[in-house]
Amino acid sequence: MYTLRDSTTGKPHVGTARFDEATFSGPASFSRAAFSGDASFTSAAFSGDASFNGTAFSAEARFEETAFSDDASFDQAAFSGPASFDQAAFSGPASFTRAAFSGEARFDGATFSRPAWFGKVTFSSPASFSGAAFSGYDSFVQATFSAEARFDGATFSGNAWFDEATFEAASRLGPVVCNGTLILSGARFASPVTIEVAAARLECRGTRWDSQAALRLRHATVDLSDGVYEYPLSGVHREVADHGSGVSVGRATRAGRRPVSTVKIIGRSGSGGMPGSAAPVTASRCDPSAVGTLRDRGRLGDARAAVDHPSPERTEGPRRAVARAASGSPGRAGGTDDREAGGDRAGGPAL
Numbered sequence: 001m002y003t004l005r006d007s008t009t010g011k012p013h014v015g016t017a018r019f020d021e022a023t024f025s026g027p028a029s030f031s032r033a034a035f036s037g038d039a040s041f042t043s044a045a046f047s048g049d050a051s052f053n054g055t056a057f058s059a060e061a062r063f064e065e066t067a068f069s070d071d072a073s074f075d076q077a078a079f080s081g082p083a084s085f086d087q088a089a090f091s092g093p094a095s096f097t098r099a100a101f102s103g104e105a106r107f108d109g110a111t112f113s114r115p116a117w118f119g120k121v122t123f124s125s126p127a128s129f130s131g132a133a134f135s136g137y138d139s140f141v142q143a144t145f146s147a148e149a150r151f152d153g154a155t156f157s158g159n160a161w162f163d164e165a166t167f168e169a170a171s172r173l174g175p176v177v178c179n180g181t182l183i184l185s186g187a188r189f190a191s192p193v194t195i196e197v198a199a200a201r202l203e204c205r206g207t208r209w210d211s212q213a214a215l216r217l218r219h220a221t222v223d224l225s226d227g228v229y230e231y232p233l234s235g236v237h238r239e240v241a242d243h244g245s246g247v248s249v250g251r252a253t254r255a256g257r258r259p260v261s262t263v264k265i266i267g268r269s270g271s272g273g274m275p276g277s278a279a280p281v282t283a284s285r286c287d288p289s290a291v292g293t294l295r296d297r298g299r300l301g302d303a304r305a306a307v308d309h310p311s312p313e314r315t316e317g318p319r320r321a322v323a324r325a326a327s328g329s330p331g332r333a334g335g336t337d338d339r340e341a342g343g344d345r346a347g348g349p350a351l
Helices: 288-296 312-316 318-327
Strands: 012-014 154-156 172-183 193-203 213-218 221-223 233-237 264-266 281-283
Touching: none
Parallel strands: 154 172, 172 193, 193 213, 193 221, 213 233, 221 264, 233 281
Antiparallel strands: none
């Protein structure tokens, strides 16, 4: 496709663009292009690689019900207006590494069949992944959510990585269903938040809680090692309502496997920036077995969790791990992948 180029920057320049229901049979590159008007790719189909790296969207960007059959890359893309990927289908790897969303970002009902990278993405306005389905190595490592972050009804078939993510104003995270480990280690929650999750494991190592927080859990082993708490952290084990998402976290179990009946707290926690002190955890409205578990773990100094050694996927990054798995070669701890994500967590049980 030939486009006009800005005489100053030399980059492709497009005004209002309509590619609704278009079919791209081969690789399609819009990298470094500048869309000064609305850009719509609603119901478009990309059969080959789709590249929007460094692309600037000055107005509304619409990728609703768009089908990406191969790699879809939006690394360092800038969305100044609203961006919608509702019901989009990513059959290949999807990467939004270091992308910037200034307007509202919506991925409601989107499906990610392969790895999805949102490492170091900035969401300045509300971001919604309600009902999204993640099936690969899924990473929001060091992502920044400045407004609401909605993941109600989102499902992760493996691990979900939110290491060192920042939640400035999220009042609720979930309900989320995660068949592996939901990792919030090193994350920061700056405002009161309720986290609703059904997972095999919830990892909050070194997580900073700047305000009140409530954990509404189901089937989870929780690691609160070295957390920093400004207020007590409440733990709740019970059925979680679906909040209109159509997903009941309380019923999330894998077929053929008995559900875990308690929430288990492990690891030594810090309080008020003092690692190693008793964890400020309270239990409320739990079932009797869960209350016993939280009460017994009230002083977590005797319940130190074993430190997991990083898996090859965790240290290499998902793209290298996938390539290694395909070649059958053994993993090796070492360099990191610029996707800012990891893979399967060692020792994480599945639902």
